[in-house]
Amino acid sequence: MPELSPLESALLRLIREDPFAGQQAMAERLGISRPAVAAHIMRLTERGHILGRGYVLPPEGRVLVIGGAVIDRKYLARTPLIAGTSNPVEGMRSYGGVARNVAENLALLGTTTGFVTAVGNDENGRSLLAHLSARGVDVAHAVALPDQRTAEYAAILEPTGELAYGIADMAIFDQLTPAMIEQAWPAIASASLVFADCNLPAETLATLIARRPHGRFRLAIDAVSSPKVKRLPRCLDGIDLLFLNLDEAAAYLGKVFSRDINGMHDAAKFLHQAGATAVILSCGTLGVVVCAQDGTTHIPVVRAEPIDMTGAGDAMIAGTLNFFSRNDTLTEAVRKGALIGSLTTETASSVHPDLSNHFVEANLYRLDATSGDHLV
Template sequence: MDELGAQEAAVFALIKDNPFIGQQEIADALGLARSTVAAHIAQLVQKGYLLGRGYMLPQPSRAVLIGGAVFDRKYRARQAIVLETSNPVDGMRSFGGVARNVAENLSLLGTPTSFISIIGNDEAGAALLAHLRDRGIDVSQVVVTDERPTAEYAAILDPAGDLVVGLADMGIFDLFQPGYLDRAWSHLASASLVFADCNLPAETLQHLIQRRRSARFRLAIDAVSTHKVVRLPEDLTGIDLLFMNIDEANARLSRRGAASLQDAAEAARLLCDAGAGEVVVTMGARGIAVAGTDAVRTASAVPADPRDMTGAGDAMIAGTLHGLMAGQDSFAAAGIGALLGALTTESAASVHPDLSPRFLEANLHRLAEHKG
């Protein structure tokens, strides 16, 4: 509690001992005016030590994920696609969105997880929320609106499974303005880690980065795409951990780059120079680069027998965050992320259906063998 003043610490100690204590009781016990106690409690909420009314205490380790929640549809043609006519397909429906996928992975790994996004007041939005609740994820701060439908992505695939055309309706995320962060701030401030993706508008990302500077949580952000990376501010100060693939990094840095892991390391270093605390730059099957304030390290990808690459990058992020919350340094945590990403490619689903702490532990030997 180094960031608490003496009176704030005394007020917090009384509330921790008795969460039902009244403000006048606190004032009498400490010899303070009730208005002074109320001001200290407001600051404790702002700093994340309390969750608001009822003096609820936050869980010691909790992740909050903010960003995209998408209803995905895939249609795989049974034969060569013929334009301007009906084509027989096999359809599949699933849930996506970077932050949503990361949240589900983290929850399956046993991390207390909350998810914040905006969805439409429609069937797809209701299905998304129901699925997240079934996974044990807190969705109490999700915004439901009648202004736009739930975000949706439709992929038309040829018989080999290659993308022919992708259709994305993501306009609803433009409605997630900074005020929604302010409404949920005590929920964010009480977390140990907050992750956001660049599906959020630029002004909302900027607001989150600015407000994070007076909070205790660690902030991680993922670029999502080369088009959305421009939503990040020029000064990346305030972002503790930044995730990008090499194309996103090059787009952000306005550079061409080269197809090598060392080039990913250079891109990660440049992003640290721009203000990010630590940076993970991925290169798919080539591996990852992790940069901090004093070093840049690289690692080749964990070998896999891939079936579907969907969700692998999101799983990599989740594995890294899981490792960080377990106390690992960023490079070791990124190794866990690389393993989870490889495991996810071996499944047809965007989140591995067998994922659990035991499943991850049972596959750690692949990481050790890979390093060996």
């Protein structure tokens, strides 16, 4: 994030004091010319510190989420599946997608949240955006495309719950192009923190990373999957927070790591050396490793009585972003994020229906045994 000069900081203070002040009045108070004030205002607008005409200032702590939104369907077979014929099932529909889940979790935690995505101009797309809007997410920059289908994923499960078939229609994500970034740039540049998932095409991720220095935001990215993490550029400069698991790290780096804390530490260190300012790397019951400039810390998993693991990783990301944006240290933010992830496993929903700051505070006692260990 570019640092403000003393003059730019003074100009923003004047605008906060009186958003309707004229440029000549500001020039006289600052002891510079009116054209100089105009030039500074233009640069501050381009970098997201001012939202266009009227000197409207962006809200502090706003998070903008960019990425996939999906309709998830599960079909649980009542009897063992038989190929080539009709099978009785119990059908369930829910809303999913890494970015969508993160956005909903953030809003429930009280973070001012916007969402940039693409859906079809169909019933699924309309219901998905309406649900997010009702949760408090700003979907003004989500686009409904008339000739596209809202993304869907369907899981066909054996009576035991084991996945028999997984089918996905994600073609609409190809429409999340660099042009979309340009169109939404004022909202992106003015955010305090931007989160994107690797459902975005490689060229869109590259555009977002390249344009990051021209905004006021910190950039967080989640790998999503082992195939999709390869959409990230080889140089990770410009990524402030990189979320991924050990398998995704191995796929990106083209290396094999032991499935233990030492392997997690090594993978996170390689990614940090590749340019990511901080790496948050998970590996199931082994917990999370946080690697940043001040060293590497292991955070154990928070004990839970899991019902469904769906959405736990997205909840952990949202919790981390929520508390990090509120000036918690990264390690403390990840600990609270890990708690929210564990709480999410104790419900059948991908987003905990009771999630709120009060709910998190009521469960902070569960962190007593997970202070984390600093690794060399």
